[in-house]
Structures are given as C-alpha cells and as structure tokens.
Amino acid sequence: MSEQHSLRDGVTGEPLTLITAEGQRVDSDTLDPWVNDVGDSFLAGLYEDMVVIRRIDTEATHLQRQGELALWPPLLGQEAAQIGSARALAQDDFVFPSYRENGVAYCRGVNLTDLIRVWRGNASSGWDPYQVNVATPQVIIGAQTLHATGYAMGLVNDGASSATITYFGDGATSQGDVNEAMVFAASFCLPVVFFCQNNHWAISEPVGLQSQVPLAGRAPGFGIPALRVDGNDVLAVLAATRIALDRACSGGGPTFIEAVTYRMGPHTTADDPTRYRDANELEDWKAKDPISRLAALLNSHGMDMEKLDADVAAKADAVASDLRSGCINLPDPEPLDVLPTFSLRIAPG
Amino acid sequence: MTVMTFGRAINAGLRKAMDQDPKVVLMGEDIGKLGGVFRITDGLQKDFGAHRVIDTPLAESGIMGTAVGLAYRGYRPVVEIQFDGFIYPAFDQIVCQVAKLHYRTQGNVKMPITIRVPFGGGIGSPEHHSESPEAYFTHTSGLRVVSVSNPQDAYTMIQQAIASDDPVLYFEPKRRYHTKGEVDEAADLSQAPAVGAASVVTQGSDVTLVTYGPLVSTARDVAIAASDDGVSVEVIDLRSLSPIDFEPLEASVRKTGRLVITHEAAQFGGLGAEIAASITERCFNYLEAAPVRVTGFDIPYPPSKFESHHLPDLDRIMDGIDRAMGRPNSLSALEGK
Ligand SMILES: Cc1ncc(C[n+]2csc(CCOP(=O)(O)OP(=O)(O)O)c2C)c(N)n1
Numbered sequence: 001m002s003e004q005h006s007l008r009d010g011v012t013g014e015p016l017t018l019i020t021a022e023g024q025r026v027d028s029d030t031l032d033p034w035v036n037d038v039g040d041s042f043l044a045g046l047y048e049d050m051v052v053i054r055r056i057d058t059e060a061t062h063l064q065r066q067g068e069l070a071l072w073p074p075l076l077g078q079e080a081a082q083i084g085s086a087r088a089l090a091q092d093d094f095v096f097p098s099y100r101e102n103g104v105a106y107c108r109g110v111n112l113t114d115l116i117r118v119w120r121g122n123a124s125s126g127w128d129p130y131q132v133n134v135a136t137p138q139v140i141i142g143a144q145t146l147h148a149t150g151y152a153m154g155l156v157n158d159g160a161s162s163a164t165i166t167y168f169g170d171g172a173t174s175q176g177d178v179n180e181a182m183v184f185a186a187s188f189c190l191p192v193v194f195f196c197q198n199n200h201w202a203i204s205e206p207v208g209l210q211s212q213v214p215l216a217g218r219a220p221g222f223g224i225p226a227l228r229v230d231g232n233d234v235l236a237v238l239a240a241t242r243i244a245l246d247r248a249c250s251g252g253g254p255t256f257i258e259a260v261t262y263r264m265g266p267h268t269t270a271d272d273p274t275r276y277r278d279a280n281e282l283e284d285w286k287a288k289d290p291i292s293r294l295a296a297l298l299n300s301h302g303m304d305m306e307k308l309d310a311d312v313a314a315k316a317d318a319v320a321s322d323l324r325s326g327c328i329n330l331p332d333p334e335p336l337d338v339l340p341t342f343s344l345r346i347a348p349g
Numbered sequence: 350m351t352v353m354t355f356g357r358a359i360n361a362g363l364r365k366a367m368d369q370d371p372k373v374v375l376m377g378e379d380i381g382k383l384g385g386v387f388r389i390t391d392g393l394q395k396d397f398g399a400h401r402v403i404d405t406p407l408a409e410s411g412i413m414g415t416a417v418g419l420a421y422r423g424y425r426p427v428v429e430i431q432f433d434g435f436i437y438p439a440f441d442q443i444v445c446q447v448a449k450l451h452y453r454t455q456g457n458v459k460m461p462i463t464i465r466v467p468f469g470g471g472i473g474s475p476e477h478h479s480e481s482p483e484a485y486f487t488h489t490s491g492l493r494v495v496s497v498s499n500p501q502d503a504y505t506m507i508q509q510a511i512a513s514d515d516p517v518l519y520f521e522p523k524r525r526y527h528t529k530g531e532v533d534e535a536a537d538l539s540q541a542p543a544v545g546a547a548s549v550v551t552q553g554s555d556v557t558l559v560t561y562g563p564l565v566s567t568a569r570d571v572a573i574a575a576s577d578d579g580v581s582v583e584v585i586d587l588r589s590l591s592p593i594d595f596e597p598l599e600a601s602v603r604k605t606g607r608l609v610i611t612h613e614a615a616q617f618g619g620l621g622a623e624i625a626a627s628i629t630e631r632c633f634n635y636l637e638a639a640p641v642r643v644t645g646f647d648i649p650y651p652p653s654k655f656e657s658h659h660l661p662d663l664d665r666i667m668d669g670i671d672r673a674m675g676r677p678n679s680l681s682a683l684e685g686k
Contacts, residue, residue: 096418124453135421136454140445146411147446150418150426157374157400158422176438180411187406340452 012217015230015260018239021288023296030227031239034246038235040301046087046234047298048312050079050291053103055316057265059323060102060116064269068327069119073100077232077264080290081197083107084237085259088245089165095134096148096166098141100197104167108132112319113326122333142168142175145194149181152190152248163191163248165241171202173218174210182222182254191248193241194219194256197231199263204276219256231259232290262288350533356526358500359389359465361534362507363427367397370425373511375402376412377429377465386431387467387526409435413442416462417450425461425511432523433468434477434650440485447516448491463510464518468496469563469613470645470660471524473653480650481614486518487591487623494591495544496520498565500530502588509544517544520590522563547594549601553583556607556673559598559624561587564611564661571666580674590620598624599631606637607673611661616644643669 016028018035057075064072075082082103089095089108097104102115105127114126118137125136138144148166155162172178173196185192198215200207211218219226225247229240237259244255262285266273299305353361367373375390381404384391394402405412409430416426430436436443443464450458470479486494493515497503503521510517542548550565551572560568565586572582583601587593602608608628610621625640643661651659661669671678 094421123455124449125455128457129421129454130457136450136458140441143414143442143446146414146442147418147421149411150415150420151422152418153403153415154419154422154424157424164418176408177410177414177442180406180408181414183406183408184411184415340456 011220011226011228012214013228015228016236016240017230017233018235019233019293019297021232021293023293023300025297028236028239030243031229031236034239034242035235038238040298040303043235043294043298044303044308046083046238047291047294047308048315049083049087049103049107050234050294051312052316052319053083053106054079054291055320056102056106056112056115056323059320060119061265061269063116063324063327064119069116070121071268071270072119073268074263074265075100075103077262077285077290078197078199079103080234081231081237081259081261084234085165085195085241085257088238088241090162090245092133092160092162093245094148094151094162094164096144096151096164097134097137098144098167098169098172099137099139100169101137101167105132105134108134110134112323113330116323116327117330120327120330122330142172142177144168145172145178145181146184148192149184149190152185152192153188155191156188161249163193163245165193165195165245167195167197169202170196170198170200170207170210170215171205172196173215182219182224182256185254186223189251189253192254193244193248194224194254195241196256196258197261198258199261201263201267201273201277203267203271214258216256216258224254224256226256226258228258228260231261232288232293234290234294350531352529353500353532354526355500355503355528355530356387356389358504358530358532359507359521360391360393361532362504363390363393364396365534366427366508366511367393367401370511372423373401373425373427374419375427375429376405376416378405378407378412378431380404380429385429387523389465389521390429409437409439410442413439413447413464417442417446417460420460420462421458425463427463427465427511430464430466432478433466433480433482436466436482443486443492444489448489451515452491459514460516461511461514462516463507464516465507466518466520467523468520469522469524470650470656471563473656475653476650479653479656481612481645483518483520483590484614484619487620491516492591493517493544493589494520495589496522496562497588498522498525498562498586500528500532504532504534505536505538505541506544506588508538509541512538513544520562524563525566528566545589545592545594547585547587547589547597549583549597550586551582551584553581553605555581555605556609556670557583557585557598557601557605558666558670559585559587559608559610560612561590563613567661567663567666568611570663571670574663574667575670580670582670593624593627595627595631598628602628602632603635606635608636608640609643609666609669609673610640611643611666611669613645613660615647616642617647619644638673638675641669641673
C-alpha cells in the first residue's frame with residue numbers, strides 16, 4: 001500500500017532520479033531498494049553498453065550517409081532508457097519494440113548484421129524473434145503494445161512467470177492501439193510493462209501536442225500504476241523496470257513507465273530537425289547526457305576512467321567494424337528472393 | 350448425420366476444435382455468457398472456461414492485436430467480429446500484422462488466427478449490420494478468405510480454418526444462420542474437401558453461375574427456375590474467396606461458354622470483377638458472351654426498406670442469366686435490341 005502510494009508520487013512530478021545530470025548519486029525511496037546490488041562493476045558494464053550502442057548508432061548513421069543503408073532511426077540520447085530497461089529483463093521475458101530500440105536488441109544478443117538488414121533494404125525483418133525473445137521491430141505506431149498484451153495473456157494462460165515489455169514513443173501514446181492495450185492489460189491484470197520513451201518529439205511534433213499532462217499521468221486513469229523516471233539516468237531506469245517486472249511476474253499486473261529522455265538526433269536520417277526545433281533545446285539536453293553523467297559518477301567513485309574508457313573504446317571500435325563489414329558484405333538479394341521460401345499458404349488445399 | 354442449423358453447426362465445429370487443441374481460444378465481444386449476439390458460441394464458455402472463451406473489452410483493434418500476441422505465444426485464437434460493419438477498427442491489425450507477420454519474419458512467426466465475420470444483408474438491420482466487406486481482404490495477400498454456404502461446410506470449414514497455420518477470414522452468411530441441414534459430425538477432416546476447393550453444387554450445361562455464402566441457396570433456386578425456361582445452369586460455390594480455385598470454374602466455362610457471377614457486395618473492384626477478368630484471360634476463346642455481374646449496387650448499404658432491391662435475388666440473377674444467354678433482358682431496351 002505504502003509502496004503503491006509512493007509510486008503514485010512519481011507519476012506527474014519531476015522524474016525520479018538516482019544519478020543527476022552532474023553525476024551525483026541521489027536518494028530515492030522508491031528506486032533505491034531495487035538497485036542495492038548494483039556496484040561499480042555493474043555500473044561499468046552499463047557504461048560500456050551505452051558507449052557501444054552509441055557507437056553502433058553512429059556507425060549506422062555513417063553507413064546511411066555513405067549510401068550503404070537506405071535509412072536509419074538514430075537512438076542518440078536515449079542510451080540510458082534502452083540499456084537500463086533491457087538490462088533489467090530476464091532471458092524469457094519477451095520484448096515488443098518499435099523501430100528505434102536497437103540498443104535493446106543489442107542487449108538481447110541480436111547479431112549486428114541482423115540489426116541493419118531491414119535498413120539496408122534486404123529484408124522485412126532482421127532476426128527470428130524466438131531466438132532472442134524480441135519481436136520484429138514495429139513500424140505501425142503503437143501496434144506492438146497490443147501484441148505484447150496478447151502475448152502476456154498467453155503467459156498467464158500458460159502459468160508462466162515471465163513478462164512482456166513493449167517500447168513506444170511519446171507520439172504513440174495518442175494511438176488507439178496503445179490506449180486499447182492499456183485497457184486490456186488492466187482488465188485482465190496482465191504481466192506487461194509499458195515502456196514509453198518520451199524523447200520529446202514525434203518527428204516534428206512536440207510532446208505537448210500529444211498530451212497536456214505528463215504521459216505517466218494517463219496510466220492511473222486506466223488503473224495502471226505509473227512511474228516517471230529520468231530516462232537519461234540508467235540506474236533509475238534499471239530500478240523502475242525492475243519494479244515493473246517484479247509486479248508483473250508476481251501477478252500484480254501492468255505498469256507504465258515514462259522514461260523522460262531526448263532524441264538528440266533527427267527522427268531518422270531522412271529528417272531535418274532544424275526546420276522545427278530550437279538549437280538551444282539540444283544544448284540543454286547535451287548537458288544531461290546519459291553517458292557523461294555516468295562517467296562523472298564512476299570517476300567520483302575512484303574508478304580508473306582512463307583504463308575503462310580505453311577498454312570500452314576498443315570494444316566499441318571492434319563492434320563498429322563488425323557492423324560495417326557485416327553491412328557492406330551483405331549480398332544483394334536475388335530478385336526471386338522476394339517470393340517466400342516457405343509457403344505463404346500452408347494449409348491443406 | 351445430424352440435422353442442425355447453420356449456426357449450430359459452427360458452434361459444434363468450434364467445440365470440436367477446442368476439444369482437440371487446448372491452444373484454441375475464442376475472443377470477442379459478448380461471446381461468453383451471452384453466447385454472442387447470434388449465439389454462435391452458446392455454451393462454450395460454460396464448458397471451456399473464461400480463459401478460453403474470452404469476453405474482451407469493446408475494442409476491435411484491441412481484440413485483433415492481442416490475438417496477434419497470443420499467436421506469437423503459440424495460441425490459435427478464433428476472433429468473433431460482432432457484425433461485418435465493425436471490422437474496420439481492426440483493419441490495420443489485420444492488414445498490417447495478421448496478414449504480413451509470416452512474410453515479414455521469413456516464416457518464423459505464424460499467425461494461425463481465424464476471424465469469424467457474420468456478414469451480408471437480408472435481416473432488416475440498421476446501417477453497419479449488413480455489409481459484405483470481403484473484397485478488402487481478398488485484395489490483401491497473406492490472408493485466406495472463405496465463405497460458407499451450408500451447415501456441413503460451416504462445420505468442417507471452421508475446423509479447417511482453425512487448423513490452418515495461415516490466418517483465415519471466415520465469412521458467415523448471417524441471414525442463413527437458421528437454415529437447417531445435415532451435418533456429419535464424425536466426418537474425418539482429412540477426407541473433407543480442401544478448404545480452398547470450389548464446389549459444383551448444381552450441374553448444368555448452358556451457363557455457369559458463380560457465387561458464395563448467402564447467395565448459394567438463391568443460385569440453386571435460380572437453376573431450378575431457369576430449367577423451367579429451358580436453360581441449364583451450373584452453379585459453383587466458390588467456398589474459398591482467396592485464393593480462388595479457378596480450375597472448376599474454367600472447366601465449367603469451357604463447357605458452357607457463359608459466365609454469371611453474383612454477390613451482395615458492390616460491383617466496382619469486387620470479386621466478380623476479379624473472376625470475370627481471370628476467366629476471360631484463361632478461357633477467352635471459349636466465351637460466347639461477356640461475363641455478367643449481378644451484385645449489390647455501388648452505394649453504401651441502404652436502409653432496410655430498400656434491401657430487397659439492393660440484394661441480388663432470383664429475378665435479378667435470372668435477368669443476368671438472360672443477358673449472358675443473349676435473351677431479352679432488362680437492358681435490351683437500352684441496347685436497342
Ligand atoms: C500508424 C502510423 N502513422 C504514422 C507513421 C509515420 N511515423 C513514423 S515514426 C512517427 C513518429 C513517432 O513518434 P513517437 O511515437 O514519439 O516515437 P519516436 O519516433 O520519437 O521514437 C510517425 C508519425 C507510422 N509509422 N505509423
């Protein structure tokens with residue numbers, strides 16, 4: 001009861017934070033109990049993940065600029081939201097992402113070449129969802145939230161104790177499907193985590209056009225507890241996702257998490273944010289960068305940052321070079337590959 | 350053999366499918382205690398439980414999208430859309446997800462979802478309760494679309510639809526729900542006609558009359574009436590609207606040289622157009638006359654006082670046969686004949 005109450009406190013106010021933009025560790029009654037086990041080596045792991053996926057993202061953006069990819073949806077600025085949530089998941093939790101969750105996919109073990117197959121135009125999806133428990137990325141805004149909800153119905157029917165997590169943006173919260181998903185998840189008390197990355201923009205539309213209240217403030221109206229966390233604080237995101245997963249897996253039903261973050265790049269490589277976005281806004285958010293704040297915290301803990309940065313950079317370089325060679329060596333499909341190698345119509349007759 | 354109504358036959362087929370496979374779950378609005386507004390799922394929630402016969406919130410996209418998630422998880426959802434005109438909120442999930450996920454994932458994710466749609470007019474309903482939206486779905490690859498015309502097919506084809514690893518739209522002619530017929534409940538599914546196979550329901554030699562769903566029984570009446578006029582009509586029940594089993598149609602048209610297609614749905618861009626075009630391509634040298642379509646008019650489904658004029662009936666189909674036969678018909682004056 002008291003926890004429920006304290007969760008509600010985190011719904012519409014300032015986002016819950018554990019690591020400030022300056023890299024200070026601050027307390028949160030709601031979040032702290034969920035990250036007691038997180039020491040500096042765990043934090044260093046999260047740091048590595050964030051640096052690596054930023055590097056993947058940058059490399060993919062370059063590949064697009066060089067004509068090797070047709071399009072790429074950058075996640076720049078959203079590393080903490082993706083890594084913090086993905087690293088809270090168990091192996092058998094199932095992810096229903098949008099198109100921007102390449103950081104989540106990386107954490108789930110998606111092969112690097114598989115990450116870019118779709119964006120090079122070679123295939124309609126990059127990987128077998130059942131190998132990594134990540135559904136194929138969804139382009140229809142919000143549709144995947146219903147898939148996560150239905151999958152969760154199956155989990156309950158099967159007596160399984162895992163959960164689903166579905167990722168979507170601030171724009172998606174206006175879609176009927178997202179709202180319907182919350183209705184279904186609440187009515188059937190389903191193990192779903194609704195993970196909204198409020199990156200402040202839906203292409204050129206600011207979040208204020210989607211909602212006049214903080215997005216997390218909507219969920220309680222569905223009977224779904226919500227958490228509004230600093231989405232650039234990897235530790236706060238990890239804690240919030242653990243809270244939500246724990247509730248889901250112990251029969252407590254869905255949770256809505258609003259991770260307040262910022263899309264520092266364009267919507268996709270085809271977008272031009274200078275047409276609609278004030279440059280000062282970007283500067284403000286650069287000061288809240290998810291990676292540099294964690295570096296500052298680790299530094300204040302006496303971590304040898306020179307060594308960590310060298311190790312992490314070496315890993316990022318290796319990953320980027322694998323991504324690049326996987327991409328440019330991907331052969332063009334043969335024209336007839338457009339026809340499925342399996343029968344689209346399998347049924348008798 | 351048991352004599353039962355069309356509606357009862359679907360119920361019995363659903364029951365059998367649920368008995369045989371615990372992964373079969375039914376979802377829809379009012380399908381539990383009420384048994385559906387047409388009572389097609391009558392008694393199933395009582396016998397199988399609320400976790401397998403699920404009364405859902407009132408949101409068609411929600412129903413379809415959660416069915417997709419259940420299918421991802423290995424279930425075989427059977428979704429009831431309460432009436433034809435209420436399928437549109439689910440259109441996006443059907444066309445963008447149900448139809449495409451199998452292809453999108455290179456065959457890794459199957460969508461064995463059955464979507465039951467009571468369709469068509471003739472029951473005196475207000476707007477949105479009498480539509481024939483099948484062509485929206487036949488135009489979409491990745492979906493199977495079937496329509497049943499008699500209790501035996503209703504019984505076997507619902508089971509085949511559920512057993513299919515493809516998504517199937519199963520169109521039920523609601524005005525025939527109370528028609529009775531013999532049903533062999535012990536029928537071996539593996540011996541039943543394939544779900545995709547068209548069937549010749551009345552043999553004839555002068556003109557081929559192709560239809561499906563609610564108009565099959567009207568077409569049989571047409572064949573009887575026409576034989577009094579000395580015209581021998583071969584009636585074909587398509588059963589599967591996508592894919593279409595063209596072979597029996599071609600064989601029939603090679604024999605008769607004349608083709609009439611009838612459906613309740615509007616004419617423009619409808620199934621009749623597709624069949625006329627395909628048969629013309631395949632059997633051009635056998636055709637004695639242009640194919641004729643007898644369909645609902647190209648208007649929104651009208652108020653029920655007009656529906657007897659809107660729906661193809663015996664007289665209008667007979668007139669279509671006259672046109673195909675080159676006999677005097679309703680258009681003769683226009684054509685100066
Ligand atoms: C149903 C639908 N409408 C429109 C689009 C085109 N579109 C692609 S991304 C996008 C903005 C989505 O914004 P948001 O949900 O905030 O996610 P973000 O891209 O910021 O991660 C739009 C309008 C789409 N993909 N799907």
